[in-house]
Amino acid sequence: MNKWIALVGVVIVIALVWFLNLSDPIQVSTAKVEQGTVAETVANTRSGSVKACRRSNLSLPLGGQISQINVTEGDRVTTGQLLLQLSNDDIKASIEQANALITAAKLEQQRYCVIADSDxxxxxxxxxLVAQKLSTEEQIDLAEAKYRASAASCAASQAQVEQSLANLKMQEATLAKSTLYAPFDGIVAEVNGEVGEFATPSPPGIATLPLIDLINADCFYISAPMDEVDAGRLQVGQTVKVTIDAYRDQDFPGTVRRIAPYVYALEKQARTVEVEANITNSEAFPLLVGYSADMEVIISQQENTLRVPTEAVFDENKVYVVNNGTLQLKTIEAGLSNWRYTEVKSGLKQGDQVVTSTTQSGLVDGIKVVIQ
Structure with a gap:
């Protein structure tokens, strides 16, 4: 019974091929089997971004009225440059008062210590005199008590001087909180505030806009999310191919510099791991923070191997080869694969024409075709 079923199947296939060959040949798209590089890669699940190696959202820990803004958006600044200042006349007055208190405390110390020296x-x-029996024990006790009391007053006055000096340092520290300096060389990306407005520090748990957003434009990296299922295959130092939408025809080489130690889980979105990659040889292409970018992490790679376009492979290991205008179904041994190329370990030879339009209807083994 099974033999009859098989025989009927063969007859149907032959009849189908004969019928199709009566029609005009099907037009197909093809590509040649060639030698090249095939890499197994892992790509980001959502678009990544170009980020600066150093970027600071600068604010002040002290609230007050803005009296100076010395920069505008786009300005280049150097380390230590004054960017913004709050009104601080009251703090300066407190510093003058602290200096005056130090002077008074030192004079008071001098007076007490002179008295202590005299006593x-x-x-x-x-x-x-007591040793010479010219004075009484009561007099020496009184003299000693007076000397000890004045010595204690001298020591207390020294502590008062130190307290006044500490108060000066505290006022100077408060004054420093009213001025904002550049912590590194960079470009001012954003200024939030105007002269005369009040700046207030962020309350705990409530994010507010920074007074100044400062970016260092000398070093960039890419940050992009990778699917959690690929996290175990990633390692720091792996080679990365970076593509940036602003330079569509240019690939940037790089290396993985950091893999987040946790999975980012957001409701109704795939769980991902954030991966960062350094960019090399990007000097000729000006980069801007915020550019959208994608990365492919190379897991393994084969050089000078036979390869076919990945869209030519179906059912994991089947391809159609065009031979003298006729389709031949072949089984291959596939190796490394990515979205663009699949490695062919056996089953094809260099120069073979494989069909890339495998999703079109009417393709069967033995049919006549025409290459577009």
Whole structure:
């Protein structure tokens, strides 16, 4: 029974091929089997971004009225340059007051210590008199007590000086909080505020706009999300091919520099791992922070191997080869594969014409075709 079923199947296939060959040949798109590089890669699931190696959202820990803004968006600044300042006349007045208190405390210390020195001499004199039986024990006790009291006052006045100096440092620290300096060389990306407006520090748990957004434009990297299923195949140092929408015909080489140690889980979105890659040899192509970018991390790679376009392969290991105007179904041993190329370990030879339009209808083994 099975033999009859098989025989009927063969007859149907032969009849179908005969019928189709009566019609005009089907036009197909093809590509040649060639030698080249095939890499197994992992690509980001959503678009990534160009980021700066150093970027700071600068704000002040002190609230107050803005009195100076010395930069505008797009300005280049150097380390230590004054960017913004709050009104601080009251703090400067407090510093003057602190200096005056230091002067007074030092003079008070000088007075107490002079008295203590005098009382010490008196105590030494009375002690000598007692030794010569020219004074009483009561007098030396009184002299010693007076000397100890004045010595304590001298020491207390020294502590008062130190307290005044600490108060000056505190006022100077408050003054420093009213000025904003550039922590590194960079470009001012954004200024939020105007002279006369009030700037307030962010309350805990509430994000506010930074007064100044500063970007260092000397170093860039790419950050993009990768599917969690590929996270175990990624390693720091792997080669990366970066593409940037602003330079569509240019690939940028790079290396993986960081893999996030956790999975980012957001409701109704795929779970991803954030991956960062350094960019090399990008000096000739000006980059801007925020450019959309994609990356392909190369897991493994074969050089000078036979390859076919990946769209030519169907059912994992089948291809159609055009031979003298006729389709031949062939089974191949596939190796590495990516969205563009698939490695052919056996089953094809260099120069073979494989059909790339495998999704069109009417393609069967033995049919007549015409290459477009």
């Amino acid at each position: 010490k001499h008196e105590y030494e004199r009375v002690r000598k």
